[in-house]
Every structure is written in structure tokens, then in C-alpha cells.
Amino acid sequence: MSMALNQTSRRAQLSLRLGVFPAMAAGLALAMLYAISAGRFDVPWIRVVEILWTRAWDLSGSPETMDERIVELVRLPRVLLAAVSGAALAVGGAALQGVFRNPLVSPQILGISQGGAFGGALAILLGYHGVVLLGMSFVFGMFALVLVGFLSRINGRTEMLTVILAGMIVGAFFAALVSVLQFIADPNTSLPAIVYWLMGSFSTATWARLGLAVPGMAFGLAIVWLLRYRLNLLALDEAEARSLGVNPDRERWFIFVAATLMTGTSVAVAGVIGWIGLVVPHAARLIVGEDHRRLIPASALLGATYLVLIDTFARNLTAAEIPLGVLTALIGAPVFAVLLRQHFKRTGAA
Amino acid sequence: MIGITDASLSFGTLQMFAGLSVDVPQGRTTAILGPNGRGKTTLLRSILGFQSLDRGRRHTPHIVGYVPQHSASQAKLAGLEVVTMGRAARLGLFGQPGPDDTEAARAALVQVGACHLADLRYDRMSGGQRQMILIARALATGSDALVLDEPTSALDLGNQARTLSLIAGLGRARERAILFTTHDPNHALAVADDVVLMMPGGAVVHGPVAQMVTPDLMAELYGVPMRWVRPDGPNGRIAMLPEFTGKDALCA
């Protein structure tokens, strides 16, 4: 009796899990279609489909009318950029949480976001935009990571705790540098630009910007995807992992570099968008469990869907753009608080 | 074969061992005995290469079946998934376990007699069940070296017996070099061919279990008088018990 019950419930679970990825992919596709059809400029959805259909058969032409240009040059790159950024931020968070064996870790903890924020703010202060901003943001995110690596390597070994401490130190240092830039920035010109950029937005998305962002993010996503089984092993303790042929010291850095690539690039193209890397992997864990072979693709799909929807609200709720960082924090913080309480109630630890 | 040759290790002024050579040949089982805090686990880690030596050489294969005292894994993974991790060293950096690896993991579960744990989530298992899973994971590596860190210390009497029977069975197959630490000389008597005694004061001696596990040496090792207990009847096993004098507890 109980055995039969067990088997049926297991079968139900199995079918649920088999269906979960197609469902997530379909959800993402629907979210993207909705996002492309929605906007302040009125384009009927049937016309959107027509425009996309026409373009799909004729990639050589260029959009002429306003609605064609809105759909093809404004919304499409923006939605794609939001999707790939959402996937990158969520996967970066999930990977770092796996490596640190701590579900509360995010790219902020390694100082990557702060380093990237400083690079970007410096670029704005110096009057640079576009490629230079992107480059500086990534370079300083990477620089922060290298600093963390250097500081945390003591006697040829890197302990987890020293990595977190070094990350906090480096993060605080770059956060202070960002404040310095804001202090010396011209309140008429660069200061509002820095503040706006730090709050995060995809409003400046173009195909060119998408082209700049995709290689870094795709490379980072690919590294984490390839290492997805390795992440299960890195979640073990040092000796245990080593005995299984893992070199935790070295392989952790693959993950760190991948997370930096993804975070630094997303900071560069859209400013600091917090909370995605914290909330989305949590939700993904509830649905597919902790095996990174499922968690990583689930985080990517959910992260992309989440950010596409958030960005659609950000650009459509009012005539004014609502900063993304504000929305993700407003939604993310309460959701995360609930998740956190449930987590501690279950484990009984505090 | 696993072991170290002419190895020394100290932490500051505290000498763990000096000029020590330990060899666990293929087909034999060795136990490391010593009082708490003497450094059994450190010696084990030195042999495995997790602890760097001040001096000496290590001859340990790249892949070793290792059973940690406690696994840090709180993973909500099925038992079979945890056992499959033993295949990791064969997969390479970007590899994923395939059907062959699952097959090897299942075989390892059969070997430890824990097939019923395949679908149970690891984080919901009892201590004894987890021990079986971790031993199966060590076997799944396919290594001919098996190293267990205090395999019995966290278990109740029944699970201790089951674990020791399993180690003894693996030892009888004479296929592997087996090394484990324990604080109970009776466990060494039950399953080991050789013992390494980590004496108080820094000396480390080793030899066949029959010569080394004697009341005199054990008394020296643990600092209390020891005596044999010889039960009556057939199949009775020799065991060793400390004398309960009670004197140590008195203040002068």
C-alpha cells in the first residue's frame, strides 16, 4: 500500500520534472513575445507578428516605418538584452552560491559588481559611453576579482573564508571609490548620468550594445554550463572534493571568472541590477532541486523570463522609465525575506 | 599500494611524526590507532596528500577511494547521485556522468548492500545509511586504494558492526589496499592485518596486528591498564578492555 503510494508519487514527481523545462522555455518565449508587443508606442500585436515574420524571411532589408523601427531597433534588442542579462545574472548567482555552499552569496560578495560600477562611473565621468564604458566596467570588475584572488591567497592556498573577507574589503573599497566619483562629478552633467546608470536600465539598448554584451555573457554562461556537474562536486568540502579528483582551488576560479564576465558585462550595459542572482536561483531550487545540472539551465530560463517581465513593467507602467534596480529590489527583497524565513525554519539553523 | 616514505611533519614544536615510512600493500588492511588528538587524521591526510609534508615522499595513486568522517554535503541529491560522484575523477573537467557511470555506481551500491538507498535523498538519511553511501562512492571510483577516516566513530553499535563487517569483507577479497583510522583496538583486531600505533610523545610504530595489539602496548598507547577478554564457547572473539580502576578520577 505505502509502496504503491510511494511509486505513484514518484511517478508524478518524475512527470512534473520532465515537463518543467519545456514549460519554462515556453514561459520565456511567451514573456518575450509579450514584451515585444507591449510599449508606449502603440503597435497592434498582429502587426508586431507581421513585422517579425517579414524580417525573418528577409534579413537584408532595413526597417523604414516608425512601427517597424520601434519593433526591430528598439524593442527587439532591448528584450533580447534583458533576457540574456537576466540569464547571466541568475546563473552567475547560482554558480557562486554552489561554490560557496551558501545560498545567500551574490556577485556583490566578491566585489565584482562594485568594481564594475566604479569602472563604468569613471567612464561616464571622463565623458565616455558605449564601448569604452563597457570595457572599463568589465576591466574593473575583473580587477576587483584579481585583487580578491591576490588578497585571499595566503601561503599558496585559498580558503573560502578569506575569499569572502577579501571580497568584502575589495567591494567596500570600490564602493567608496564610486562615492568619490559622485562627489567630484559635475552636478549638471556627469552626476545625474552616473546616478541614473547605477540604478540600472535597458533604455539605451541597441543591436550594437547587444552585440557587445552577448559574447561575454555567452562565454560566461557556456563555462558555467560546461562545469555544471563540477559545481555539484565543488559543493563538497575541500578534502572530499580533492579525493574525487577535483582541484577546488583551480576550478573555483573558472566559476569566478565566468561570474565576473557575466556580472561585469551586465553592469556595463545596464548598470547595477541587484537581487536577480539571489532570488532567481532560490526559486529555481524550489522547482528543480539542487543538482546543478538542472539548477543552472532552470536559473537561466527563469532569470531571463523574470528580467524581461521586470523590464517590460519598467518601460511601460508610466511615461517615465522606472529604474530597474528599484523594481528588482522592491520585488526581490520581500520575496527573499520570505524564502529566507522558510529556509531557516526548515533547517532550524539561524 | 599507498603510503609514505621517510616522512616528517611538525606543527611548530609539536612533532606529529619523523622519518616515518608506512606502506599499505595491495590486498592488506591497515588500521591507524592512537588516542584522541594524537594526529591519526593528520597522518591519513598526509598519506592522501591533503596535508603537505615537511619532508618525505608519498606514493599514493591519483585516485583514491576516500570516505570522510563527515561529508560536508547537505545536498538534496538521491543516494545514487552521491555514489555516482565517485566517478568524477574519470570524467574530466567538463564531463558529465553517463550510463556507464550510473551502472558502476549501482554496482557499488550492490557491493555494500545498500540498493534500497538509491532513490532516497542523502540529506534525509541516517548516519549509518550515509556511511554506506560514502563507502559505495569510494568503491565507485574504481581505485584499488580505500581510505576511511574514523569510519565507526559516529555510529551506534549496530551500524559499527555493519560497517566493520563490510570493511572486513572488502579486505578478505584481497583486491585493495585498505587504510582506516580508529580509536578502538578491537576494530583493528576485527578487520586489520597491520596497525600503525601513534604513541603519545611522538613515536610511531607499526607491524602486524597480532604483534602490535597487545595489552602492554595498548596500555602505553591509551594510558590505562588493558586486559584480554576471552569469551567462552566456539566463535568467541578475543577482545580487549581497559581496567576500570577509578583512581585516575581522584584528585591528589
Place this chain on the structure above:
Amino acid sequence: MRLPLLVSAVLVATPLAADPIRFTDHEGREVTLPAPAQRIASIPIPMASTLIAIDGATDRLVGMNPTAKSAIVEGILGRIFPEARDIPSDITAPNFIPNVEELARVNPDLVIQWAGRGPDYIDPITNAGLNLMTIMYGTEDRTREYMTMAATAMGRPERIEALIDWRAEVQTDMEARTADLADEDRPSVLYLLRAMDNLRASGTENNYNAWYHILAGGRNAAEDMVGGWADINVEQIATWNPDVIFLNSFEADLTLDRIMDDPILSLTSAAQSGRVYKMPLGGYRWDPPNQESPLTWMWTANLLHPDLFDYDLRAEMRSAYQVLYNYDLTDADIDEILWMGMQGGQANYAQFAAP
């Protein structure tokens, strides 16, 4: 409409030493000065050039915001008053938090600060025992009030009267001409305070730019937007489809290309009809309220309604600069202020060309 020459007033520069000066500032503070202020430190940015204009000289300005200084030094005021280069600018950070030590060092008898920003901006000044006058920004009424306050503090009431009269006269004239304008005859106007990276538009509520666009016979394209300023996207601009776009003069690198090269913005009615203009940069930036505002209004009116307005802007500028700064504008100066090189070819812009 021309600002009349104030020859007599300029000569009667020394006021009669008499009663102490008393007035109320924008935070309701009673300001009392024993005598006209001779050493004034100005923390808000546009105020520095306003003080120069009220006095027709830089002598009494002893400290200003670093951002105000760079604007003066880089603009035409820097050529008119080269000595402005030496006025200290470390009395405040660009964010308006005063540096008391530096303030005390330049020893001003009046410090001007923003009103309504809280004690952090005010207390350091009053605690140092310095005379404080606070000003509020935004509307034409407030602009006239704080200009009058500053003139009162400097003992130049006769000069401010002419400057205020000029503002009132131009305003009345424009209101009269646009009074009967039907809504559909008012072109929709989009002013972009930021355009380089993000796009920031002006709402209508308490927004000075929207106010003078309406005064000049336009209507705010972003009138349904809540608040004074907000960041928007190109799609929103496409929806508004403004008839005229004004680009700010704050962003130095901003040119008409920003609009004309953008795939969406270049399709707007404004871009299609050549009615995209960058705001002139004179003694101060023409976008926000300042001593030259009537010139801004006339420039705007001539562009929005060439049928209704035909101010001789070049002549107006010459006489205004003569009075404000005692300076004779050359044709080259005017071309530079109006960006003739960049936008001389835009619709209706030929009217501003040198004869």
C-alpha cells in the same frame, strides 16, 4: 522690448551709506546687513553669473561653486571678465555642501545657498556666524524674487528694477500675442535636459522650461508626465511625436546629430521638419532661469511662431549684454552663442543669421 541702457545707474554705483539692509529670503529668514554686501560667496551654480550681471562686474564675487566657475571660464563671461579665473571655487563641493574653513578664509559678508535642502546645507554657514541668504529655484516669480534679494543685498535696487521690468515687459508682450492661440495652433515642444546617454524630459509641474514654452506659444509634448523631470525612452518620444525638440546646453558634446542619427528620433515630426535646436550658451546656459531669460523666451518664440513673433534677437542680445556685462557683442560672439555653425541651416533659423 530692448533692455534700455542704464548709464546713469552704472555711474551711481556707490549707494548712500544709510540704514541697515533688511529683507526676507526664500526660507522666511530675516536677513540683516549693516551695509551693502561687498564680499559675496555663492554656492548655487547659476547665481554666480547672476551676481556678475546685477553688479556689472566680478569684484564682489569672492567665492563660487566649481561647476559655476568652469561654466564662466569656458563661456563668453570668461572672455568678458578674465579676472573671474582667480575667484576661489573651493568654498563648496559641486554637491553644494559648504566647506566652512574655506568660506571663513574668503571672509564673505554674505553667503548665498539653496533653500529647502535641509540643515546640512545651512547650519555650517550659520554656525560659522556668516550672513546667509537662501534662494529657491524653478519659477519665474522666484527668479525675480531672488534676483531682487541679491540686488537689495548689494545695494543696487535701481539696477534690478530695470532688469525685472525688462522681464515683465517681454513676458506681457508675449502673453498678449499668444493669448488667443488655439490649442491646435500650439506646436508640441519636447525639451531634453539629458540626451547623450539617457533621455530626460521636462514635465509641466513647476518646470521652468515648460513654462516658457507655453509662454512662447507652444505646449509641452510631455504634459501628461508626472513630476518636474523624468527619464523616458525613445518609444515614448515616438508616441508624443513632438513638433519641436530643444536639446540642452549642459551636455557639451551634444549636437543635433544625436537626434538626426537616431533611427527612431529622426522619424519624429521635429526631426523631419528640421525643427531640432540646441539651447544657446550665453553668459549662462539659456535653458534654466537666469539674468538673460528674456533672450531665451524671444529665441524660443521666434522659432515656435515665426508668424507671430519677429524679435530682432541679435539687436536684443547686443543691448542686453551691454547692460548686463558692459560688453559689446561681436557678430562672431553671437554666432557662437546661438550655435549658428551647427544649426544655422535648421528650419526658421536663418532669421538669426548676421545681416
